[in-house]
Amino acid sequence: MPTNLASGAEYDTVGQKRWVWPGLALPGIVWLVLLFLVPFYAIFAVAMGQIDPLLQRPTPEWNPFYWDPTVFGEVLAGLFGGQLGVIALRTIAYVAIASLICLIVGYPVAYFVSRKAGKWRWLWLILILAPFWINYLMRMMAWVNLLSPDGQVNRWLETLFGITSPPNWLAGIPLVVILGLVYGYIPFFILPLFAALDRIDDATLEAARDLGAGNAQTFWRVTLPLSKNGVLGGLVIIMLPMFGDYYTPNLLSGAPSTRMLGNTIDQFINQTTSQGAVGAALTIVLMIFVAGLMFYYLRAINRAAEEARR
Numbered sequence: 001m002p003t004n005l006a007s008g009a010e011y012d013t014v015g016q017k018r019w020v021w022p023g024l025a026l027p028g029i030v031w032l033v034l035l036f037l038v039p040f041y042a043i044f045a046v047a048m049g050q051i052d053p054l055l056q057r058p059t060p061e062w063n064p065f066y067w068d069p070t071v072f073g074e075v076l077a078g079l080f081g082g083q084l085g086v087i088a089l090r091t092i093a094y095v096a097i098a099s100l101i102c103l104i105v106g107y108p109v110a111y112f113v114s115r116k117a118g119k120w121r122w123l124w125l126i127l128i129l130a131p132f133w134i135n136y137l138m139r140m141m142a143w144v145n146l147l148s149p150d151g152q153v154n155r156w157l158e159t160l161f162g163i164t165s166p167p168n169w170l171a172g173i174p175l176v177v178i179l180g181l182v183y184g185y186i187p188f189f190i191l192p193l194f195a196a197l198d199r200i201d202d203a204t205l206e207a208a209r210d211l212g213a214g215n216a217q218t219f220w221r222v223t224l225p226l227s228k229n230g231v232l233g234g235l236v237i238i239m240l241p242m243f244g245d246y247y248t249p250n251l252l253s254g255a256p257s258t259r260m261l262g263n264t265i266d267q268f269i270n271q272t273t274s275q276g277a278v279g280a281a282l283t284i285v286l287m288i289f290v291a292g293l294m295f296y297y298l299r300a301i302n303r304a305a306e307e308a309r310r
Contacts, residue, residue, distance in 0.1 A: 040287075042060065043280045043283055043284060044064075044067075044280075044284065045060035045061055045062050046058050046060045046276055046277055046280040047071060047072055047277055047280035047281040047283075047284055048061055048064075048067030048068055048069060048071075048072065049061040049067075049068070049277060050068065051277065057276065058276035058277040058280070071277045071278055071281050072281045072284070074278070074281075075278060075281040075282050075285060076285065079285065084264070084282070087259055087260065087261055087264055088261060090258075090259070090260065091243060091260040091261045091262075094174070094177060094178055094181065094242075094260060095181070095239055095242045095243055097178050098178050098179075098181040098182050098185070098238075098242060099235055099238060099239055099242070101178070101179075101182045102182055102185065102186045102189045102234075102235075102238055103189070103231065103235070105182070105186060106186050106189045106190045106193060106234070107193065107231070109128070109190055110190045110193040110194040110197055110230075111197055111223075112124075113125065113128070113190075113194055114194050114197035114198040115197060125194075128187055128190055128191065128194075129187070129191075131187050132187065136184060136247075137247065137251075139183075139184070140180065140184065140247065140248060140251045140252065141251065143180060143183070143251075143252065144170065144251055144252065147169035147170055147176065147252070148169075148170060149166075149168055149170075151169075153166075153169065154166035154169075169252075170252060170253060170254070171253070171255060172253045172254075172255025172256075172257045172258050173253065173258075174257075174258055176252050176253065177248060177249050177252050177253050177258045177260075180248045180249075180251075180252040181242055181245065181248055184245075184248060185238040185241065185242060186238070188234070188237045188238050189234035189235065189237065189238045190234070191234075192230055192233045192234045192237060193227065193230040193231060193233075193234045194230075195230065196226075196227045196229055196230020196231075196233070197223070197227050197230060200222075200223060200226050200227070204222060204226070205218055205222060205223065208221070208222045228300075228304065229300070229301055229304055232297050232300055232301070233297070233301075236293060236294060236297045239293060240290050240293070240294070243260075243261060243262070243286060243289070243290055244261070244262045244265075244286065244290075245260065245262050246260065246262030246263045246265070246266045249262070249263055250263060261282065261286055264279075264282060265279045265282050265283055265286070266279075267279075268282065
């Protein structure tokens with residue numbers, strides 16, 4: 001490396017000008033900021049605005065000095081003691097159960113493909129990626145056809161078990177909605193976990209066995225801790241969209257007893273024109289809650305990085 005590059009303040013340690021990578025990243029950063037901050041500010045303007053007395057539609061207030069937090073306060077009160085609170089707790093329960101099922105089902109799959117699949121790994125990866133080739137809505141519609149009263153599932157129940165009155169799976173059964181969430185999002189959990197497991201050095205596992213650890217001890221004390229960041233990353237990737245999901249409950253149930261926060265926001269904004277401000281306020285609350293989960297994930301990743309450097 002030339003001495004003038006190594007000593008110059010305008011170059012980094014590898015001889016590149018310091019502004020090269022920030023400059024290349026700047027257009028993407030500006031694009032993402034605009035796509036996030038502008039819509040986010042618009043949601044705040046609607047949530048803190050007024051209701052047009054003539055048209056009965058929410059009127060955005062773009063000047064923050066004139067924001068009215070009345071609707072936002074009503075939404076918070078509803079979350080801690082009203083029907084919105086019941087829906088919020090139901091959403092948290094559905095997402096927690098679906099995420100747990102994804103963990104129980106997805107971890108063995110990711111472990112097998114990354115550590116045991118051998119030369120057939122590429123085939124298993126194709127099978128995991130195959131759902132991405134089909135639109136999510138089309139995949140859910142396929143389940144609607146399978147679970148309909150005259151669908152294939154009920155036909156199997158009648159043929160194999162002699163059940164003459166099979167249940168109506170699409171009539172508000174919570175388990176159907178939860179399994180629909182699992183089916184829709186489990187590939188997003190497996191892929192980052194596969195990447196984390198695949199990065200574990202075989203020499204580390206062999207060293208554990210050389211020290212007397214059996215297969216079970218090696219997994220619990222070496223593999224599982226080293227894959228913790230992959231587990232957390234996969235859970236964050238699937239939990240964030242699950243909290244805002246509204247089409248899965250709509251398609252696989254549609255009943256008020258399985259309504260989630262995403263369905264409620266959709267109803268307030270698109271179906272009830274006078275309640276747009278309530279939907280916007282509920283969107284802000286949901287974003288704050290999801291941001292808390294993301295903050296926990298980033299903190300855990302940062303703590304793991306600091307421990308690795310010690």
